[in-house]
Amino acid sequence: MALQGSLEDFSLAEILQLISIQKKSGVLRLTSPEASGVVFFEKGVIVSLTDRREKKSDPLLEYLSTTNRLTEEQIEQICAIRGQSKKEFAEIIITGGYLTNKQLAEAIEMHARELLPRMLSWKKGVYNFSGDDKTVAKLFFKVPMKTEALLMESMRRIDESDRIKQLYSPAAVLRRREPPEKPELADEEKWVLGLIDGNRPIREILAKSRVGEFETYEILSDLIQVGVAEVAQWSAEGEPDVVPMRPVRKKRTTAPVLGIVVALAVILGASFGINWAVRLLLRAPAVPSATAALRANVNQEENVRFAAEVYRTKHGSYPDELTSLVDEGLLREKDIQGLSYLKSRDGFVLQRVPESGAD
Structure with missing residues (x-):
């Protein structure tokens, strides 16, 4: 060939x-x-x-x-x-x-x-x-x-890397924090945390890290979210002194990437079955630390959104209910637990249902 x-x-x-x-x-x-x-x-x-x-x-x-x-x-x-x-x-x-x-x-x-x-x-x-x-x-x-899995992971990295860099500039300087409740960290997270000294900008941390640029950026974002690190100063001119803490929620500004991913699911589905293809593309590595729950919530919502896009590509419209994604074999019952879904004229609204007893 x-x-x-x-x-x-x-x-x-x-x-x-x-x-x-x-x-x-x-x-x-x-x-x-x-x-x-x-x-x-x-x-x-x-x-x-x-x-x-x-x-x-x-x-x-x-x-x-x-x-x-x-x-x-x-x-x-x-x-x-x-x-x-x-x-x-x-x-x-x-x-x-x-x-x-x-x-x-x-x-x-x-x-x-x-x-x-x-x-x-x-x-x-x-x-x-x-x-x-x-x-x-x-x-x-x-x-x-596996080519398909590596390709899908690369697409996710491109998407996620752009999002994280919008929040935390490579020129920003980080420092450690002592939260009231110290979270359990994985070995790689401890390693990256050790590189934070209050003087070193993110770009230097990336250069010294042993886990690669993307993993390091993702770990830094997680460390900030669980409260063991924070931005000490924004080196870029014109940036505010106060760290703009934002929720870990992806901005939906990556339609081209999502389109490629959905197309990949359809192509794989034509060869191996659409359900198998979606399960392969939705598979994510486990995160054995306190940041796991934080990232799991984001992954769950993103997986449901992705499955809904595949459903729309196949049927021409979004599902009326989340259970339709389960009936279609795109998701499992546990994948939609804790989420509320409302179909609208132009799309849908997906929200997390507060746990019972929560304020």
Whole structure:
């Protein structure tokens, strides 16, 4: 399968879907004015977003360094070995005992989740896909990542990242707070909280964090919402001194992204069934900390809104009741619990029902 052309005519999201649905193996190379990228596929599944066989520096190696998974000394050792052998960076890292298989796999997946949203933002450039099974087989270390799930996660990140950056500028300086009731935090949240010192702007925290830019931004937002951190000052000129604490509620300003997501659900549904497709796209990772309930409420409402959009795409109008989404198989009964729904002429109103006994 040979596929080439312009990103202005055929978006990266569409290319990824096509390769995935047709279960092709090969290498997709992208060149844009911003940068270049590569995606390795094996039977429609993404296995790498970097070419670790290159003699020159690998973006993954830089990621392992900036996220504090490898020291500068270790990076120098790995590069020295690479310069004297035909081994790829991943092989040197594993055989040299720098990281375990599990640690490297987790890093590669997190790096992919950082890379793909950037690549999806490229609107100009060219692409070339060569269906070469032998090329993919030469990769020493492959991490299978479901293309549809990774694409959906990237769409969510683009949406969420824009929302969070509107609330908290990269130039803003954060400081810690001691709330009356100290919440339980996950290890990664504790790590990011440790980077907050009252002097360091968000952009420096992002640079020093080991969990990637998006995860760090999301964690910072959560830490502020649960009360263990706050904005000490807005460095940008003209910003107010008082932190504008806002509820964690997404602004509905991302209709184009939602449209792509709904289209993806319909495309996947045509191949695998609409119910399976929606369940796949609505799946979200668990958050084992005090911020879980906070984020779960937002996720629940967003999932219901998404399911309603898929229902409208399929039937031409929004459902009369939330139970219709359950009857359709788009959601489960527990997915609509605690929510009230009212269909209107132009759309619908979705609200959370106060718990009994609440003020």
